[in-house]
Amino acid sequence: MTTTDLLSRLRGRDWRLSAQRRAVAEVLVGDHVHLTAEEVHELARSRLPEISRATVYNTLNELVAMGELGVVDVVDGPRRYDPYVTAHHDHLVCDRCHTIRDVPRTTALPQVADDARGGFLVTGVEITYRGLCPDCAARYGR
Amino acid sequence: MTTTDLLSRLRGRDWRLSAQRRAVAEVLVGDHVHLTAEEVHELARSRLPEISRATVYNTLNELVAMGELGVVDVVDGPRRYDPYVTAHHDHLVCDRCHTIRDVPRTTALPQVADDARGGFLVTGVEITYRGLCPDCAARYGR
DNA sequence: TTTACTGCAAACCGTTTGCAGTTCC
DNA sequence: GGAACTGCAAACGGTTTGCAGTAAA
Numbered sequence: 001m002t003t004t005d006l007l008s009r010l011r012g013r014d015w016r017l018s019a020q021r022r023a024v025a026e027v028l029v030g031d032h033v034h035l036t037a038e039e040v041h042e043l044a045r046s047r048l049p050e051i052s053r054a055t056v057y058n059t060l061n062e063l064v065a066m067g068e069l070g071v072v073d074v075v076d077g078p079r080r081y082d083p084y085v086t087a088h089h090d091h092l093v094c095d096r097c098h099t100i101r102d103v104p105r106t107t108a109l110p111q112v113a114d115d116a117r118g119g120f121l122v123t124g125v126e127i128t129y130r131g132l133c134p135d136c137a138a139r140y141g142r
Numbered sequence: 143m144t145t146t147d148l149l150s151r152l153r154g155r156d157w158r159l160s161a162q163r164r165a166v167a168e169v170l171v172g173d174h175v176h177l178t179a180e181e182v183h184e185l186a187r188s189r190l191p192e193i194s195r196a197t198v199y200n201t202l203n204e205l206v207a208m209g210e211l212g213v214v215d216v217v218d219g220p221r222r223y224d225p226y227v228t229a230h231h232d233h234l235v236c237d238r239c240h241t242i243r244d245v246p247r248t249t250a251l252p253q254v255a256d257d258a259r260g261g262f263l264v265t266g267v268e269i270t271y272r273g274l275c276p277d278c279a280a281r282y283g284r
Numbered sequence: 285t286t287t288a289c290t291g292c293a294a295a296c297c298g299t300t301t302g303c304a305g306t307t308c309c
Numbered sequence: 310g311g312a313a314c315t316g317c318a319a320a321c322g323g324t325t326t327g328c329a330g331t332a333a334a
Contacts, residue, residue, distance in 0.1 A: 016308060016313060037298080052316045057299065073215050078298060092254060092262050103258040110249035110269050112234060119276030120234050120243065126270040127252050134261030158288060158333060179324080194291045199324065220323060289332075296325070306315070 006068065006083075013066060023048040024059040028069065028083040034100045036078040072100060074128050090126070094133035096140060103129070148210065148225075155208060165190040166201040170211065170225040176242045178220040214242060216270050232268070236275035238282060245271070 006025050011017065023044040027035070032043070041056040060081060063069035070082035074091055075098040084102060092101040110125055132140065148167050153159065165186040169177070174185070183198040202223060205211035212224035216233055217240040226244065234243040252267055274282065 018308070018314065020315070055315055092259075092264070094262075095265075101260070101262065103254050106255040106258075107252035108250055110252055112245050112271055113248040116245040117234070118243070119279070120236075120273055121279040122234070122271045122273040123237075124272040126272065128268040128270070129254055129264045130266040130268065131262055131264040137261070137263040160289060160333070162290070197290055300321070
């Protein structure tokens with residue numbers, strides 16, 4: 001996702017583009033991934049010192065509602081945001097240090113058994129792989 | 143999971159078995175699934191009126207740490223607990239009303255691509271299917 | 285008898301909200 | 310000019326914690 005991509009998509013949605021919202025959007029396009037709201041706030045403040053926490057939360061919530069930003073709720077602690085919504089990918093989570101790594105989806109798409117679906121309309125699948133990151137595996141795993 | 147199963151497993155771990163812990167364990171074995179801590183507290187109170195919220199939280203956290211209870215963090219709002227840890231199953235989540243339904247895992251086990259694993263030790267996989275439950279699909283879906 | 289567990293209440297943390305003032309279009 | 314956005318600060322909801330008292334082994 002590039003800034004241009006995101007900002008032009010947002011303009012196309014007639015979203016009022018303020019300095020604050022631009023700052024948040026710009027933070028999201030770096031190589032930062034899986035930031036917390038607090039981290040987004042801090043980074044946005046380095047561009048626009050007076051931006052408030054409430055505005056950051058408002059903006060993040062709007063981006064999520066628009067489908068321009070994903071939420072990752074796989075670990076304890078504050079919610080994390082995933083700007084990489086354009087390509088399908090899954091998450092690899094370290095159960096010890098809570099690191100999250102994106103992985104491309106190459107596996108066959110899992111399916112719900114017909115007889116278990118029971119009228120549910122399935123529109124998406126999330127896959128979370130759990131385990132230990134290299135560092136934690138070296139220290140504690142086998 | 144039957145009461146006997148759970149309680150005997152807990153006794154085997156030399157876990158001090160108090161009336162409060164027994165009440166929580168008994169709540170978890172009903173046909174209730176995906177309860178919140180608050181719901182567990184309420185149900186436990188009908189068995190043991192003086193049980194406190196703190197004790198419920200303590201007990202739930204201990205059971206999770208022991209691996210006797212799962213956490214389901216797929217929706218907003220309070221954390222939900224999943225007592226059905228003995229059999230592998232996945233979750234079907236309604237994005238509108240946040241209903242969660244268990245589904246048996248019949249699909250082929252997803253795999254992380256070798257070249258994306260990068261030293262990560264993968265010990266488990268969670269699959270969350272998202273969509274609309276029958277009621278919400280009838281009302282809002284197509 | 286000793287150690288671990290319980291209840292209470294206050295603290296905590298991440299997030300949301302009400303409102304007066306400001307800014308974008 | 311008017312609707313929409315912002316900042317502040319207080320409120321909120323879920324969860325955790327400190328501590329004095331109680332109960333299991």
